[in-house]
Amino acid sequence: MVIVYESKTGFTKRYAEMLAAKTGLKVYHVKEISKINQDEGIIFLGWTKVGKIQGLNKVRRYNVKAICGSGTGRTAEPDVKAVIARNNIEGIPFFYLRGGCLxxxxxxxxxxxxxxxxxxxxxxxxxxxxxxxxxxxxxxxGFDGVKEENLEPLLEWLKNQPTFR
Ligand SMILES: Cc1cc2nc3c(=O)[nH]c(=O)nc-3n(C[C@H](O)[C@H](O)[C@H](O)COP(=O)(O)O)c2cc1C
Structure with a gap:
């Protein structure tokens, strides 16, 4: 399992690095996706722009196990179900992470x-x-909502993954 992220102003990158530090998993920017084996499980983190998770289209051909979308709202807007539908990620675990903005x-x-x-x-x-x-x-x-505790639901999910080494 590896971590792949897309971030414009750095908030999502901080989550990706925090997750790497907590799990020991390797972290890649989405630009480096070609370095990753097609079979490797990926936890993808991307920032949200008008409801669309950025960078997601670059990883769709890969073995994406979970997706995190960051945004400025307290919770996913308008709600998690709508974000999943808008991004065509039905069936893949989705986690909302409150990010921040300049x-x-x-x-x-x-x-x-x-x-x-x-x-x-x-x-x-x-x-x-x-x-x-x-x-x-x-x-x-501006606002900074990046907090370690926001990664907890994802870490809980990760604990139950057989491929998490
Ligand atoms: C043009 C634009 C559109 C955005 N649209 C959304 C949105 O639809 N929903 C949301 O929650 N946040 C939205 N945001 C906020 C960003 O997703 C949020 O600030 C994110 O944490 C930034 O991550 P980054 O620092 O990794 O780029 C938008 C930001 C910009 C600049």
Whole structure:
């Protein structure tokens, strides 16, 4: 079993490295996928962009045993079932990891444009609940939600895997 990740601003990378430190498994960036044997089990971690787990398409031909998607929400948005359907990963164990984001000012290019639009939409809501307010604050000011304890459900799953050596 090995760990493969895709990360743009480093939050998912931190989870991948934390997982490697806890398990002793080797960790690869998705760009290095060709180094991995087709039979090798893979735990894939990728950041979520508008509901899509980034980098996932590069590992689909491989032996993916579990998938983790990171995002800024407290839980997977809108929910785990929708994320699984959106990414066509039915039948593969999925784990949501709360990641984080840089302050909007530090994000560049298309991502910044998309997030700016998203903030505008959230701000224009007449009724803003606590989660909407939190999302606006997170995007504008940045947030770090990476915590070791968030890996626990994945570690529990891993313990029961016969291929985990
Ligand atoms: C353009 C854009 C779209 C995003 N869309 C989502 C999303 O749909 N759901 C979510 O939970 N997080 C979303 N995020 C937040 C990132 O997934 C989150 O910040 C992630 O932890 C970043 O990981 P990284 O540092 O490894 O790149 C989005 C971020 C950007 C920049």
């Amino acid at each position: 302050p909007l000012k530090k994000i560049k290019g298309m991502d910044r444009i998309m997030l700016s639009m998203f903030v505008k939409i959230l701000k224009s809501r007449k009724e803003k609940d606590e989660r909407t307010e939190e999302s606006i604050d997170i995007i504008l000011n």
